[in-house]
Amino acid sequence: MPPSPSEPSRRGVLAGAAALAGSGTVLSAAAPSARAESRARPSRPVVFRTVRPFGAKRPVDLTVVDGRITDEQAPEDAEVIDGGGRIALPALVDAHIHPDKTAWGGTWMSRKPADGIADLAAQDVEVFHGQRRPVAERAYGLMAHAVTRGTRAMRAHADIAPAYGLTCVEGVAHARERLRHALDVQIVAFPQHGVVRAPGTAALLKEAARSGSVDFIGGIDPIGFDQALDEQLDLVFGLADRYGVGVDIHLHDRGEKGLTALRGIIDRTRTLSLRGRVTVSHVFCLPGLSDAELARVAGDLGELDIALTTVAPSESLVLPIARLKEHGVRVGLGSDGVRDAWSPFGNADMLHRAHLLGWVDDVRLDSELAACYEAGSHGGSDVLRLPRADLSPGSPADFLLVSGECLPQVVVDLPARDLVVHGGRVVARDGELR
Ligand SMILES: [Zn+2]
Known part of the structure; x- marks a missing residue:
């Protein structure tokens, strides 16, 4: 170690x-x-x-x-x-990637129209059944490619749902083992289909946490997608507290929905003394806040050492990294999905992601470009607790x-x-x- x-x-x-x-x-x-x-x-x-x-x-x-x-x-x-x-x-450190979903290394995969998370998650299942190569092979291909592009570590979200059982987690773990000489990997059990809206998921999350096969328990939009704010957060945080794993929650909800969920995350982190063990990914409710509103939320995040990740998706949704850092908030940069049902784009190249961060932030100065690289290197190290x-x-x-x-x-x-x-x-x- x-x-x-x-x-x-x-x-x-x-x-x-x-x-x-x-x-x-x-x-x-x-x-x-x-x-x-x-x-x-x-x-x-x-x-x-x-x-x-x-x-x-x-x-x-x-x-x-x-x-x-x-x-x-x-x-x-x-x-x-x-x-x-x-x-x-x-x-570089990829603080948020989904190696289990990828079609990387295979033939071109055409995508169908989709309307929202449920549709896209259903298409994930079609990919899972339709790909000739199992998760372990596809994940290995992508993770090995990331190594060749300079990635030293990643936090890998692996779907966990009744549709898959623990297969995706096991596949990513298998790829991690093959690359142990070259890449440090943390695995998140990610309830992509919802915790409450997909019956059976809670038991799988518990099994993943209890068995030690994952490092983090995930969550997803407790209000906008799962429509069970307290139930989802109580379950996810309860497992983290009981089994000593971290929490890394996808939060796409914007506006008041997102902020309400974020407050629920902050409150539980404080109540359960999980300071420093919680990450929130995407957090699209933050970039639109005024300076004063952001300062209030960031103050709580900094105090409880809650980390954030962004994949720099657009000018309006990228996290304000510099302002968050002023409050001591750790922020990592990630790839998100790579050539999966969700998107034909992505390449698991964190130097390219740092470039995209600079592009969406419209940076000009050398110091700003260097800061983009730092987000892709030290930012992720801080989030993953690596030196x-x-x-x-x-x-x-x-x-x-x-x-x-x-x-x-x-x-x-x-x-x-x-x-x-x-x-x-x-x-x-x-x-x-x-
Ligand atoms: Zn994600």
């Missing part, structure tokens, strides 16, 4: 690291952390020669011992890998090497990921898994 996420990182040795020097969110060691079996085995020391951290002008050598960056002298038996002057950047891979001594050696001029240009131009390193080991080269 990695050291406690609350361990302060030693910073500042490497030139250029300040470009992404984060807000220094204080992390609680009490929250669930990603599985990190990949770091269990010490590997041979490695020196990555002539790389430019964060696009610094002067190249340096990055030395890795026991999977972590060190500023000490490289051991004599260290392996040497030439970075060729490439830019070294923190590996930031900030290239400082002591940090996990999870980084990618790209050809380029500087970080803002990389966010705009999306260069190929020439090398992806996880725990000091090269896990992908030139877009191929190693």
Whole structure:
């Protein structure tokens, strides 16, 4: 396991690291952390020669011992890998993705019209039965692709419903096991068909939480979709409290419906002392708030350390990350569904997602482009309770090497990921898994 996420990182040795020097969110060691079996085995020391951290002008050598960056002298038996002057950047974290739903790697899948969540969820079931490859294969294909694009960790939502039983959770867990050397994965049991409106789901959620096969219990629009605000939230939070798992709830409801649900989440987090263990995804009710209204809600979120995720879907629905961070709110960036029944789009490439975040936020400044990258890297690390891979001594050696001029240009131009390193080991080269 990695050291406690609350361990302060030693910073500042490497030139250029300040470009992404984060807000220094204080992390609680009490929250669930990603599985990190990949770091269990010490590997041979490695020196990555002539790389430019964060696009610094002067190249340096990055030395890795026991999977972590060190500023000490490289051991004599260290392996040497030439970075060729490439830019070294923190590996990325996908804070919200659905690998079980994807048709990635298969033939083109045409989609039918759909009217709302129930329709789309029904089409998920058709995909589940219609795809030749089982969930474990499809999820593995997408998750492996994410690794080749520089993703070090992800929070994977897996559908749980009477239509599937625990098959989707088991499929994603199988893919996680195959990629344990390259990717840290947290799994959310996601009641896509509703908790109350799909009888039998509650028992499946309980089974998933009780058996330890998931790290989080999910929820979905307790008012707009499930139409059972208290019943859903009481059940989800009750399971989290009883079995020691986290909560990660999809909240698409906008306006008063969304805010009422969010208040229900905040109240239960406080009452059950689940501070630091709760995430709310999408949260479309927040972006339209006035500064004063947002400050009030964000104050509660910050106080209870409730994290948020956004997939930067549009200018009007993307979360105001900078303003939320002012209140100490952890915010991660994610892919959401990738080439599934919901959308033909998506590619599980978090550098591309950082680019999209900049696009929908209409950013211009270098500092704003760097902040988009930080949302896709440190933002997700904070949400998943992983130590930031900030290239400082002591940090996990999870980084990618790209050809380029500087970080803002990389966010705009999306260069190929020439090398992806996880725990000091090269896990992908030139877009191929190693
Ligand atoms: Zn989702």
